[in-house]
Amino acid sequence: MDSPERDQWLWPDWHPHPAVRAAVTTRAGNISPKPWNGFNLGLNCGDQPARVEQARHCVEKHLDADHPVAWLWQVHGKRVIRAGEQDSEADGVWTDQQRWPCVVLTADCLPVLLARTDGTAVAAVHAGWRGLQAGIVGEGLASIAPNGEPVSAWLGPAICGKCYQVGDEVYRAFVDSNAAFKPAFQKDATPHHWRFSVAHAAMIELAALGVTDVQGGDLCTACDLNRFYSYRKEGETGRFASLIWLDEGS
Template identity: 40%
Template sequence: MINSKNWLTPEWPVPGNVFAVTTLRTGGFSEGGYQSLNPALHVGDNPEVVMRNRARISELLDLPAEPVWLQQVHGNTVIDAAQADGLSAADASFTNQAGVVCAVLTADCLPVLLCSRDGLSVAAVHAGWRGLLDGVITNTVNVLHGKDLLVWLGPAIGSAAFEVGAEVRSAFLAKSIRFGAAFTESHDGKWLADIYALARIDLASVGINQVYGGGFCTVTDADRFYSFRRDKQTGRMASLIWRA
């Protein structure tokens, strides 16, 4: 796969038969707040233009099949992408089959890509704070049967921009005191949340420590990333993973 200004290629030690990218907002056909490579149909963009963007992504990446898009609902459901029938309400998908493209859409939430070290299983997860709290990442790890997994954390809202209410911190602390390390006090009872730290703590709780990526901020990097918190009406990045 050739690196491009239109997508990020994860830096992680996966086998050569595994391919993964996160698309950026450049290189497509959308206009206005959706400019330009928006592959999301649910955000108010022109559907015909979105389909052109999807075709452009498939062409640029030489995808083996149309990505298995999800109806993301900030939940913890994980589906088998090879068994998907239509637009499934889920926030993660996995596959053990070659040529099946798992996909999630994000614009501040955390995209999490997983790969078994033997290259036979891959998965993509959409993890906002609600999904994280409800266990969408750990559910995906469990579906992969606790295999020796590699994980990449894609572009999401940075900790300096992710202000949440005290109730969010309290909910995580009620789940595990370990999540306290991911919060920094802000002002007026608000807290700054590090979504990358939340994911790493969650993964460590199920024995997954080979975690790469992180360190992006979708809010502050407007040239490359869509951000719902920054712009409200905006497109989405697609994080895709598949195996040969």
């Protein structure tokens, strides 16, 4: 079993503040066999827990943080917790403490990393279509910027609008609540279906919430199976991590 090196991860070219750090793991590594082949960090996708824990230990070793990574048990909701809370059933986590990595796991859903531009707080949010429509991004923002302090966002790898087919129920869930979401959908050749860009929808939501500095959103999990997991493309598969934390500014 081979663990990945740090240079096999994705390090976003995103610099909201000198104290903010971010990373995205990839499939690089040889800890889990097929169908999770590579570096699976998800405990709820059928892989052996011992292998997942080994992979998670590798992440923590590479980060060498003061606190353990704030792993979540994600449920496609909108609850956001503070790192260190005992009840980890949530889809977002935030911290204002240095060297306490916040993380979300995905395999098509959109990871949204949020950072106050004064470098005092960060959050990681898991935005599948249900969580996004329910307001998970707003919950993440309220956690780190309750008084509307400036925030920058980075959108991680997620299934793109060309690859993601959804039904009328998803279209109606968004557009009936806010017509501004219409540009995130394109009519599909299949009747009563649409192609949906969750990244575009997140950009619309962030703009409505006053976040003007939004970067990323151009990496597709289904188009890049060499680096990322895609549940829609593969079925049973693993999960990769998008992490954000605070360090000493430089």
